[in-house]
Amino acid sequence: MTEQERIQKQRNERTQDTTSDVSVDATKGDQLKAELDDLLDEIDEVLEENAEEFVRNYVQKGGE
Amino acid sequence: MAIAKVLGIETEYGIAGGPDMDPITASSIIVNAYAQQGRTRINWDFHGETPELDARGLPGLTSFAPVVETHLANTVLTNGARLYVDHAHPEYSSPECRSPLEATLYDVAGEEVMRRAMVVANESLDAAHAITLYKNNSDGKGNSYGTHENYLLSRDVDFSNVIRAMVPHFVSRQVIVGAGKVGAETDHGQDADPAFQLSQRAEFFEEVVGLETTLKRPIINTRDEPHSDAERFRRLHVIIGDANLSQTATFVKLGSTALLLAALEDEGPDLFPSAPRHPVRAVRSYSLDVSLKTVEICEDGKWRSAWDFQDQLWHVASDYALRTGASAVATPDEVAFVLSQWREMLDGVRDDTESVADRVDWVAKWRIVSGIRDRHDLSDHDARLRAIDLQYHDLRPEKSLAQRVGLRSLLQNDEVREAVHNPPATTRAYFRGQCVARFPDQIAAANWDSVVFDVGDGPLQRVPMMDPLRGTAALTKDLFELSSTVGELLEALDR
Numbered sequence: 001m002t003e004q005e006r007i008q009k010q011r012n013e014r015t016q017d018t019t020s021d022v023s024v025d026a027t028k029g030d031q032l033k034a035e036l037d038d039l040l041d042e043i044d045e046v047l048e049e050n051a052e053e054f055v056r057n058y059v060q061k062g063g064e
Numbered sequence: 065m066a067i068a069k070v071l072g073i074e075t076e077y078g079i080a081g082g083p084d085m086d087p088i089t090a091s092s093i094i095v096n097a098y099a100q101q102g103r104t105r106i107n108w109d110f111h112g113e114t115p116e117l118d119a120r121g122l123p124g125l126t127s128f129a130p131v132v133e134t135h136l137a138n139t140v141l142t143n144g145a146r147l148y149v150d151h152a153h154p155e156y157s158s159p160e161c162r163s164p165l166e167a168t169l170y171d172v173a174g175e176e177v178m179r180r181a182m183v184v185a186n187e188s189l190d191a192a193h194a195i196t197l198y199k200n201n202s203d204g205k206g207n208s209y210g211t212h213e214n215y216l217l218s219r220d221v222d223f224s225n226v227i228r229a230m231v232p233h234f235v236s237r238q239v240i241v242g243a244g245k246v247g248a249e250t251d252h253g254q255d256a257d258p259a260f261q262l263s264q265r266a267e268f269f270e271e272v273v274g275l276e277t278t279l280k281r282p283i284i285n286t287r288d289e290p291h292s293d294a295e296r297f298r299r300l301h302v303i304i305g306d307a308n309l310s311q312t313a314t315f316v317k318l319g320s321t322a323l324l325l326a327a328l329e330d331e332g333p334d335l336f337p338s339a340p341r342h343p344v345r346a347v348r349s350y351s352l353d354v355s356l357k358t359v360e361i362c363e364d365g366k367w368r369s370a371w372d373f374q375d376q377l378w379h380v381a382s383d384y385a386l387r388t389g390a391s392a393v394a395t396p397d398e399v400a401f402v403l404s405q406w407r408e409m410l411d412g413v414r415d416d417t418e419s420v421a422d423r424v425d426w427v428a429k430w431r432i433v434s435g436i437r438d439r440h441d442l443s444d445h446d447a448r449l450r451a452i453d454l455q456y457h458d459l460r461p462e463k464s465l466a467q468r469v470g471l472r473s474l475l476q477n478d479e480v481r482e483a484v485h486n487p488p489a490t491t492r493a494y495f496r497g498q499c500v501a502r503f504p505d506q507i508a509a510a511n512w513d514s515v516v517f518d519v520g521d522g523p524l525q526r527v528p529m530m531d532p533l534r535g536t537a538a539l540t541k542d543l544f545e546l547s548s549t550v551g552e553l554l555e556a557l558d559r
Contacts, residue, residue, distance in 0.1 A: 062150035063209030
């Protein structure tokens with residue numbers, strides 16, 4: 001796919017997304033909340049178990 | 065007519081672990097692991113590096129030039145990038161690219177290079193000493209490291225106009241391209257005690273204009289080191305930016321900045337909004353306010369929020385593109401894509417953050433930080449929230465949160481894999497990358513503006529590349545195909 005075709009394709013996908021999103025607001029809100037809940041479940045799963053130690057041990061020297 | 069906006073990004077990665085927990089050793093292991101795997105241990109040629117030269121002319125008495133370290137691990141990749149140890153971090157400097165989307169591709173290829181380097185390095189280390197890399201800009205304890213953009217400018221542009229025009233953009237673009245940060249880590253940041261900030265880097269900036277990059281960081285960096293013909297070109301070295309995990313954010317960061325620079329070159333600084341009277345205070349206070357309501361007094365007596373600045377700057381860029389086509393930046397389609405994404409992200413952060421959580425890093429990060437905080441009823445300072453911040457930038461696929469939050473991809477996986485190995489076709493990076501791929505054993509050294517060959521007999525031979533737009537595939541592909549040895553290539557170049 002050329003760059004122009006790809007951008008066009010992404011635009012088309014976006015347009016379709018937007019049209020299918022025009023539904024009852026309440027349903028959309030519920031759906032967003034359910035998606036966020038699933039995401040937070042996943043984050044609880046992969047987050048470093050000992051957050052305190054993980055954060056404390058991350059020390060960098062300045063750069064640039 | 066603005067000159068082609070050749071551009072690229074250099075990123076210092078955060079690093080943890082290693083055999084003796086020393087970041088310089090660990091960074092060297094990363095660079096050498098990748099170089100040995102690719103058999104491309106090319107020396108860097110420091111000829112032409114002038115980080116002490118100041119674009120304003122005389123260097124200021126209070127600023128000290130950065131020191132160039134010449135003894136650390138370093139290599140040039142077949143895609144034209146430089147991979148090396150800078151201070152105590154592994155750094156990937158992308159090859160010179162010809163458009164914002166291409167520069168985004170090579171920045172993402174850099175993530176892949178670092179991920180592969182991490183895997184190869186860890187094969188020879190025991191689990192307790194495994195190295196982890198982070199594409200971020202601070203450790204949460206007051207230490208910051210950079211993500212720098214570079215843009216080719218005409219030497220004709222007066223540097224005072226760069227300052228006049230670009231300060232508003234550099235203090236305000238964080239509303240759409242900030243990477244987000246839990247808490248604060250400098251004295252003045254901690255006084256404000258924010259739960260969350262828009263930017264990783266904002267609180268580290270202390271000056272408006274200067275030569276420094278490690279101390280007294282300036283919003284406009286004056287390093288005058290064009291890595292090309294200094295009679296014709298400037299390289300604007302932008303040190304005020306966050307490392308983005310969102311590809312769209314990287315793309316809009318590069319595209320918006322390139323469009324504004326082209327507009328400045330073609331039409332001068334009068335189009336641009338008046339700068340804040342206190343730019344350092346502005347960049348910090350904007351970062352501290354996720355509601356985006358903070359306003360700052362400007363030189364013209366008006367008060368502007370970061371959003372107001374971005375709105376005005378979008379119109380500057382959009383009008384410029386309409387009038388001229390902005391072909392110095394990209395194709396018409398790509399310019400339109402920069403403008404549409406910039407506009408959507410800007411309207412989204414004000415009106416409906418959910419709608420841009422797939423593109424704006426700080427929104428994506430704040431959404432999960434506040435979500436976990438509320439779910440477990442945590443305080444704003446809980447270590448788990450800081451761990452989320454750090455893990456957002458983690459390059460390990462099994463730990464990366466950026467890979468889980470639903471960020472939109474602009475690039476196909478196969479084109480990223482190609483870009484790990486192959487250079488951009490339309491800049492001198494093509495020549496550099498092809499030389500490294502074809503004749504690695506005969507390259508004595510290389511840098512941005514030359515390749516030095518050791519042909520065995522006689523003196524070393526330097527091939528200068530003082531114009532970033534030469535050495536392209538169009539100009540040199542045939543020469544490479546006709547030359548089976550370095551000698552033949554050098555002869556062909558002489559003709």
